[in-house]
Amino acid sequence: MTNISLTNPSCFTLVLFFITLVLAFAIRSLRSKKPKGQLPPGQWGWPIIGNLFQMVMNRPTHLWIHRVMKDMRTEIACFRFAGVHVITVTSSEIAREVLRDKDEALADRSESYSSNLISHGYKDINFSPYGKKWKMMKKVMTTKLMSPTTLNRTLGDRTLEADNIITYVFNLCRLGSTTKPVNVRDVALTYCHAVMMRMMFGQRHFDKPAKDGGLGQKEKEHLDAIYRSLDCFFSFKVTNYIPFLRGWNIDGEEAEVRETVDIINKCNDPIIQKRMHLWKNEGGKETEEDWLDTLIALKDEQGMPLFTFDEIRAQCKDINVASIDNTMNNVEWTLAEMLNHPEILEKAINELDMVVGKDRLVQESDIPQLNYIKACSRESFRRHPANAFMPPHVAREDTTLAGYFVPKGSQILVSRLGLGENPKIWDEPDAYKPERHLNDEYARDSTGVTLMEPDMRLVIFSTGRRVCAGTKIGASMTIMLLARLLQGFEWALPCGTSKIELVPAKSNLFMAKPLVASVKPRLAPHMYPKIQI
Template identity: 30%
Template sequence: MDTIVSSLVISFVIWVCIYVLISNTRSRKSAARLPPGPYSFPIIGNLHQLGKKPHQSFAKLSRTYGPLMSLKLGSKTTILVSSATVAREVLQKYDRMFSSRAIPTAAQALDHHKFSLVWLPPSSQWRNMRKMCKENIFATQRLDTSQGLRQEKLQELRDYLHRSSVSRKAVNVGDAAFTTSLNLISRTLFSKDFANYDSDSSQKLKEIVWGVMKTAGAPNLSDYFPVLQMIDPQGIMRDSKFYFQKLFDISDDIINERLQVRGTSEAKKNDLLEALLDHSIKNEFEFGRNDLKHLLLDLFVGGTETTSVTVEWAMAELLRNPDKIAKARAELKEVIGQKEVVQESDISRLPYLQAVIKETFRLHPAGPLLAPHKANDDVEINGYIVPKNTQVLVNVWASGRDPATWSDPEIFEPERFLDSEIDVRGQHFELIPFGAGRRICPGLPLAYRMVHLMLAAFIHNIDWKLEEGMKPEDLDMDEKFGLSVHKALPLEAIPVKL
């Protein structure tokens, strides 16, 4: 029996090797015109150079091979873009040619890629869904109507920070930001809370959401060697199905509960689920319940994880730079006064707060490689060929630290944006944390409001004290990689009410 198993394993390995070698042979014809890159070994290619933080490894390699670089990741050719100039070529000049997605295996769990706004190709289904989201979810009028729901959640954050200051209890800033983000998005979507600051409920949901982000962003052998998808050697597809199903179960419960009260005497909810259900009923064949569940998964994960991660990084940088947090706090006091509430209409009157957020996006983009693009045809860029069906990764982490674009790129300096027209809406390729072109993140309008309001709540009328004996410069700023990048060591500090 052992001999049979050994023979099967050896046969399988030989099969994989032959498959990869044939793939490599087919690609050599166009390799001469591929962008430059490091030598790739047989079978594994450049997989050994990924490291635990691929965005940093890619940035280091780009300093040798240039801002347009090719790598062989297993059997897959991947093109890396690491500068604003080349990103403009890919996401603006040749936007249509790079508008498809290279879909990771994890995103295919429970057929999510067939319904997801993130992973669908630019088809009529995708265009209809994007239009529906723009009109029913992210339109300015719709967001203005629902801002009262978000203000309630921000007040709860302020109350929690006040209680912690009275008890001198250290706050895990990332957890508090996630709980707030979770309730901000759940209130906007569903008119209900998902978590409390003093319970384990938010931690459980955080583990589910982080599980989704980790499985989607983890280096997966099945992506590099598609022949391995059937055996799922790392269990990533298994884990992805588990986390997706957890979120689908939550969505099913909420949808069923809402459908039961629709048409009764209970007042109609003024939230995004109600708008989506109305749209689904009117456009049943275009947007059914399954589409709704997959869209809610996209909105739920994207709306909680990236916002809370950005706020934690912003707070970490501000606590490392006491003069910067003092400036941000002084601006809030001057513009808002002593009142607790910062309204969404106040954001435009807070240029330094906006600069802090931009600088955080520059140094710590939540999605350092964006969602992967795919070439729809052979495309020539800077004299090199990007072959059809090649995966293209835009390393916004690298372009945000490019010394050709930014002076002192490793320094947290919000002032660089005070006299600058650069913003994050996809027109200035030096700073595209939400992407650009037709595949720019549709949730940008909501995320923009949430991240500014939440950071303001953390610093307005509040000072922060680090653990006993810790100096600001001692704060650990190491990263933990997934589809989003977390602080490896959670930020904890004691709020002091001013």
């Protein structure tokens, strides 16, 4: 199949002409249709294709959208990409309307080539449409996989990997000089992948373990495929809005997502198939030891397996993807901000020394008392979200937002960036100030500072029907990794560097360059456990 690149303007013009010609005949009737009410304010668009041309010519699109909204001085805007209305929101009040008041009416998900491929035809919880099947999957996630009982049972796995990660860093920096540069992103991804593997598959490795405590070759390939696939879900692509162009790779993305999904399947599928075989055979597996066991063992009312093979592999890929970006991104940005603000780093270390000390390693049970470290994490979620927008919510029916008409099928994008940088919500929004969360009533619960945000003044794990099912474990993993790295090591700017460059990437909002910092052990040598594989 021929690949068409839209990076060439003349090529794009031809493709755009073709699209316009086809759509002119295919959806001519749409010209005469008028909305039933006033749409949110938006930019002028071309006939039929709307703002599709501006979307393609203004990359990255999320910056263009926010720039347009700022110029228009609006907190809700409507862009039309071909036949799809895309409504963007930067107001906490309207965000609450999206995720609370109109939650059920806006509970669907948008379709795309990438989401269809990785979810095996929308058989997962993240991308499947709202309905009976989705409700059943959500119930399984919340009452089985992410229940307090299950999370307590798997505490040992998470603690083991928290031990492994500080020993991995210890192994990286103890040889040679007193300090050594360490790639923080590599460390964070290693931890996230290892925890996810333990909890989902009950094993850390697919094949041979690495001697230094890091990931083996197959795990690195698996992680790299997951990491690359993340961009595919949050991108503004022509095919997201013109379905009949899917499969032609005109965005240059479809070939990559096919490759990444193939790699993930080659790693995951043999484990899933072997485990299903064990559960099916008499005398095989009888006890649930990990998330995969739970998914396989569940039965419907007739005593038949609740999930098919494709549904299980789709759920596993959901967990693969969901367990990587937030924790990695938050810890990397937080350490970068701390290195640029030594006084913040010192306060975090002092809190750890006061609450935990140096004679034992920080545990999940210490997290409620680590309020300053949680405040630092919250501030990084506010200033440096992993992506500019939340995943799209799609209108299941005609409705309204902030008094404006929202047609059925519209995509609503709540802006993580817009909420975090909104001066109506935050004093000095461009400043990194963890202290702002310590006495903020919206940032606290009965145990102290929290990473939950039901009031939608920023986005961490969202809220409503489509809220991330793994909020508790996501919060625990983030704070545990950050606290262990701060407790176990002294962090400093790399030699010859006076400041970390805080520049986000263009496709997502991860740091454009992985953070590299100088590290040396802070605890006695016996405090770093042996690697357990």
